[in-house]
Amino acid sequence: MSEMLLNVENLRVGFDTPAGFLRAVDGISFQMQRGEVLGLVGESGCGKTVTALALLRLLPRPPAVIEGGRALFRGQDLLAMPIAELRRIRGGRIGMIFQEPMTALSPLHRIGDQLVEAARLHKEISVAEARALALDWLRRVGLPDPEQRMLDWPHQLSGGMRQRAMLAMTLLPEPELVIADEPTTALDVTIQAQIFELLLKVRGGDTAVLLITHDMGVVWDVCDRVHVMYAARLAEMGPRDAVFDRPAHPYTRGLLAAMPRLHGRMDRLPDIPGQLPSLAQPPPGCRFAPRCPLAQAICREKQPEMEELEPGHEAACWMAGKGEVA
Ligand SMILES: Nc1ncnc2c1ncn2[C@@H]1O[C@H](COP(=O)(O)OP(=O)(O)O)[C@@H](O)[C@H]1O
Numbered sequence: 505m506s507e508m509l510l511n512v513e514n515l516r517v518g519f520d521t522p523a524g525f526l527r528a529v530d531g532i533s534f535q536m537q538r539g540e541v542l543g544l545v546g547e548s549g550c551g552k553t554v555t556a557l558a559l560l561r562l563l564p565r566p567p568a569v570i571e572g573g574r575a576l577f578r579g580q581d582l583l584a585m586p587i588a589e590l591r592r593i594r595g596g597r598i599g600m601i602f603q604e605p606m607t608a609l610s611p612l613h614r615i616g617d618q619l620v621e622a623a624r625l626h627k628e629i630s631v632a633e634a635r636a637l638a639l640d641w642l643r644r645v646g647l648p649d650p651e652q653r654m655l656d657w658p659h660q661l662s663g664g665m666r667q668r669a670m671l672a673m674t675l676l677p678e679p680e681l682v683i684a685d686e687p688t689t690a691l692d693v694t695i696q697a698q699i700f701e702l703l704l705k706v707r708g709g710d711t712a713v714l715l716i717t718h719d720m721g722v723v724w725d726v727c728d729r730v731h732v733m734y735a736a737r738l739a740e741m742g743p744r745d746a747v748f749d750r751p752a753h754p755y756t757r758g759l760l761a762a763m764p765r766l767h768g769r770m771d772r773l774p775d776i777p778g779q780l781p782s783l784a785q786p787p788p789g790c791r792f793a794p795r796c797p798l799a800q801a802i803c804r805e806k807q808p809e810m811e812e813l814e815p816g817h818e819a820a821c822w823m824a825g826k827g828e829v830a
C-alpha cells in the first residue's frame with residue numbers, strides 16, 4: 505500500500521545571470537511514496553541538483569529565484585513554511601547526502617560529538633542514549649573501531665570513511681526521506697556508488713530515497729522508479745521495469761541503447777549527438793527536438809506535455825510509442 509510522502513507540483517526555478525534569466529527547472533511535478541527509491545537521471549546541467557537544492561531551500565537567493573510551485577512533504581509545503589521549521593526538518597526528517605562530505609561534517613568537532621549532537625537535536629534522548637546510537641550507526645555503516653572513530657576529527661578519516669561517517673549522521677535521526685546527489689568528478693564516482701549501495705542496505709525500510717545520478721546501471725540496480733530529466737523538464741517517468749523495457753522518449757531510448765547489458769556501471773552518460781539547448785533561450789517546441797531522430801514539424805513548434813502511456817508510466821513526447829529507435 506502506498507502512502508504519499510512528497511508531492512512536488514509545477515516547480516519552477518531560475519537564476520538571474522549576467523547573460524539573462526536562466527530557467528534551470530521549468531515546471532516539474534512528481535510524487536514520492538513512503539520507502540521508495542526514486543532515481544532522477546539526466547545529463548550534466550539539466551537541473552537535477554537545482555531541483556534537490558530548491559526543495560530544501562538551499563539555493564543562494566539571489567541569484568536563484570523560486571518562481572513557483574509547491575513541494576508538499578507529508579502535506580506541508582517545504583517552499584512556504586517558515587525557514588526555522590524547515591531547518592528542523594533538514595538533517596532530521598529529510599536527510600541529505602551531497603557531493604562534498606566536508607560540508608556536512610564540521611571540521612571543528614570530533615565525529616562522536618557531531619553524531620551525538622545530531623541525534624539529540626532530532627530525538628528526545630539522553631547523551632548516553634545518543635552515544636549508544638552513534639556507536640551503533642558507525643558500526644552499521646561499516647567503520648572499523650567505532651569507539652576510536654568517535655574520538656577522531658573529520659580530517660583524520662579518508663574520503664571514503666568520511667562519506668561513511670556522514671551517512672551515519674544522515675541516517676541516525678531515521679529520516680523519512682534522504683536526498684542523495686551524485687558527485688561530478690570521476691574520482692568520486694566509485695566511492696559514491698559504494699555509499700549509494702550502503703545507504704540502501706542500511707537505511708530503515710520506511711526511508712525513501714531520491715537518488716540523483718547519471719548512471720543508468722545504478723538506477724537499474726537499486727531504484728523502484730526512474731525519472732528522466734532533460735533541459736530543465738521531465739522527459740519520462742515510470743516504474744523502473746516499464747522505463748527500461750519500454751522506454752517511450754527518444755532521449756531515454758538513447759540513454760538505454762548505450763547501456764552495457766550486464767551490470768553495466770557508467771561513470772558518465774552515453775553520448776547522444778548534439779548538446780543540451782541553452783536554458784536561457786530554449787528552443788520553442790520540444791527541447792530534445794534538435795537532437796531527436798524522430799522529430800517532426802510539431803516537435804519543433806509545440807512543447808509536449810506529460811502523457812500517461814500505461815499505469816504510472818508517462819512521457820512528454822509527440823512521437824511517444826510511434827516509432828522505433830535502434
Ligand atoms: N548559482 C547558479 N547561478 C547560475 N546558474 C546556475 C547556478 N546553479 C546552477 N545553475 C545552472 O542551472 C542549470 C542546472 O544545473 P544543475 O542543477 O547543477 O545541473 P545537474 O545537477 O543536472 O548537472 C545549469 O545550466 C547551471 O549552469
Ligand SMILES: [Mg+2]
Nearest residue numbers: 552553554685
Ligand atoms: Mg548535479
